Amino acid sequence: MNRKSCPDEYPITLFVNGQNLATYQLTNRDLEDWAVGYLYSEAVISSPNDLKMIRIDESRGRILVETTSDFDIDLFREKQMNFSAGCGRGITFFSMSDVKSFTKVKTNRTVSLSYLLKKRHEFAINSPLYLETGGMHGACIVDREGKIYVREDIGRHNAVDKIIGFALRENMKPEDLILLTTGRISYEMLSKAARFGFGIVGSRTAATKQAIQLANYLNVEVIGYIRGKMINVYTSCGRVLKDLNDKVAGDL
Structure with missing residues (x-):
């Protein structure tokens, strides 16, 4: 099979309430979904209701987010930054010990x-x-x-x-x-x-x-x-x- 194009890498900086959280390598597609999912995964928000605004600034490579409550970036960064392995390397601020405190999953689906x-x-x-x-x-x-x-x-x-x-x-x-x-x-x-x-x-x-x-x-x-x-x-x-x-x- 002949591929028609190469994969796209897009460096984008995430700002929360005007504060620079980090820069990530992404594919320039569904960026609002990524921002919501990432902020939820990192416990910055508990639901989309915690967001006042998300704006994608493609010309400057930025995602601008405003939350309904204050965000203490210094307190957030006190947690150890971990780089995940693999292509498009990502960043997580959760350690293994943090994750073990999560609620155990419940579902009846088989x-x-x-x-x-x-x-x-x-x-x-x-x-x-x-x-x-x-x-x-x-x-x-x-x-x-x-x-x-x-x-x-x-x-x-x-x-x-x-x-x-x-x-x-x-x-x-x-x-x-x-x-x-x-x-x-x-x-x-x-x-x-x-x-x-x-x-x-x-x-x-x-x-x-x-x-x-x-x-x-x-x-x-x-x-x-x-x-x-x-x-x-x-x-x-x-x-x-x-x-x-x-x-x-x-x-x-």
């Missing part, structure tokens, strides 16, 4: 392995930036009716922030949703999913040991290698029905 494989395929064919460039990550949510919603970015963590921001802005209930991602599920990816409240998180690739330990602690079901004839359930929360034989499902 799915089968075959359903996850089907939705992973739908996700793949509905990822236009990846199909155009071959160099994008994506994040997808699946609702109870099976409808999928996709966001893409050069960074796997940015894509997850974008889809969380979209879900928040649409007032979607986390207990109704499944999160699928193209990227590795690391501890900071799992923390984003757990803070929002996803009970089922899947990827086309692996999860790290730290992410699995955190998922077990926070009651999040994690599934990896959702592709072709491979699929691996890392956790045992009882939300995934193993309806495939060993030849198809691999080593479960």
